[in-house]
Amino acid sequence: MEGVLRCIAILSCFCLASSTKVPVLLWSSSRSFADLPQSNGGQTVVSSDFSNQYLKPLTTGNNGNLVVFVQDKLSLQDFTQHADVYNPESDGGVFKNVKGFMDELSSLSLPSVHLPGPAIDDIIKTFEGKVHHVKDQDASKIDFDSKLPNLVIVKLTSISDSPNEEEGFRKNDETIGRVVKQLAKRGVKYSALYTATSSKAAESNKVRTRRGLLSVGADNSGTFIEYANGTLYNSSCILMYVRSINIGNSTQLNDPKSFTMTDHSCVDNKTASLAFTYKNNSEIIMTMSLIMNVNNVSGYWSIDTATVNWNETTYNVTLSKVSAPWGFSYHCSSLEKLVARNSDFTMSLEGFQLQPFDVMDYKFSDGWDCVPFFSEVIWMGLIATLAFVLILLFGFSMLASVTTQDRFDDPKGKTITVNVNE
């Protein structure tokens, strides 16, 4: 059972690539770590275990001084990349000082701890002795209380803000070396802990080039822009793209500049609505309003009501087939024969894609297409073809099983000769 759980943990580490599992390195000049449990391969130490089994013993007792070095990003990949690990005589690459301490002093490494940051914050709050936050990474001015344990927190420079990750790690490593030397010079008995708050860098804030075209306002508004031969309505919670709205047999509304949004709301994760108008030479000729909601039971969202105002009449168009599961966008290359009940109004949407819920990062999610990969006509043809092929194979196998009589063959006997007279 535990083996299965471990396998699942390994696989989930690969599959989920969680950023909450951070390595923790411990070393100490005065204390052996024999009483702390070793970490097994692939095992992630959960936060509560980390607090109880590792942080508590280090922060209580006589040699309870703990120096915590925290940065924002640390992962095993960083060690593999920057610590010169494939060289048998390496000195640790950019992690020279850390490697030196881990090798020479008594040390313990935990390759994967789940969310060490909050555990450390808890310890800071509940610590009995004195907590020192080191400023400017200079530990020479701390006055240590000799009766109670001391907790020193050194916040290292952020790796994501450094121009170069390697330089960031090197700088932090030098800081660690300097602080530990200062502590050693003052004769303080300490244990040191090196970790980070996350194993992945925070999302970069670079500008996405596609957004250069947009002027998206606050969260409750969006704009129509021209995009890829059609019109895209872009907002943070509703996305809609349409190449052309065809009304009746003749009218085609496909000019991106004529669309204007009049109402947009996505209040919660259950209802969304969008209303827009189409102008022709500054005169409004069509308004359309869509109300979408999510079915609690099936998890599918769909267009609940669609109202179109055309030629001074309001029609309730049935657009109920625009429906997709939560997290998908609906896509249809040609959504035709949309009728309004009790009237002869017909409409069709060409090149239509809509996502009213769960929009992430201004991009459409996977499209739920109105046409399946094999349409039903193709399936019927395939079945008929399969029937024919099976019959053919059956016939072939019967043909192949026709053999000549070889019961009376005698390869060693006399061959029969037949005299053929011309």
Place this chain on the structure above:
Amino acid sequence: MDYQPEKPSTKQMGVSLFPVYFITLMLGTLAILIIAFYYILTGKGTRIDFGWFLEQTSPYMWASFGVAITISFSVVGAAWGIFTTGASILGGGVKAPRIKTKNLISIIFCEAVAIYGIIMAIIIGQGISAFDAEKDTDQIVRDSYDAGFRMFAAGVTVGVSNVACGITVGIVGSGAALADAQNSTLFVKILILEIFASVIGLFGLIVGILQIVGVKMGTK
């Protein structure tokens, strides 16, 4: 000098068949696995939809397949039976010409299987008629889809049971002819076996008729 090959003979094909079957099976399995895992792992598992397939395919396809399966499978069964029995009767009749007339009964039993098939095919085919999915009432459209499935089922019932019946009657009749050639008192008792064999085809026909009774496709 009895040469008895034990595996699919290379004498026939020139190459051992096992790798061919194996590779085809593995390729087929791999293709199906890849397609299935693509749908499941991208969260689109519901798009593999057998209900959609059954709803959307035309009932005419199912009905036509029913008719085709009825007549073709019944004829396959009858033909198999007749050639098995016929070969034996002709062979045995060389030395014992008296068996010819009596053993025609076996051939008639086989032929009856084909007659069941064609009767059923005509009955099923008469039920196919036009319906309009958009303009007819819901009840008529539902009944038409129901009719399509029922015709397919009746066809499969009758067809497959007639195949089995025909083959059985054929092999039993062949044995009967040869036994009759040896000893003419045996034939009458053997006829009882053939009756049992023939009755199973009749079972198929009866169940097929029960399935097809009351189908109503279209408005006529």
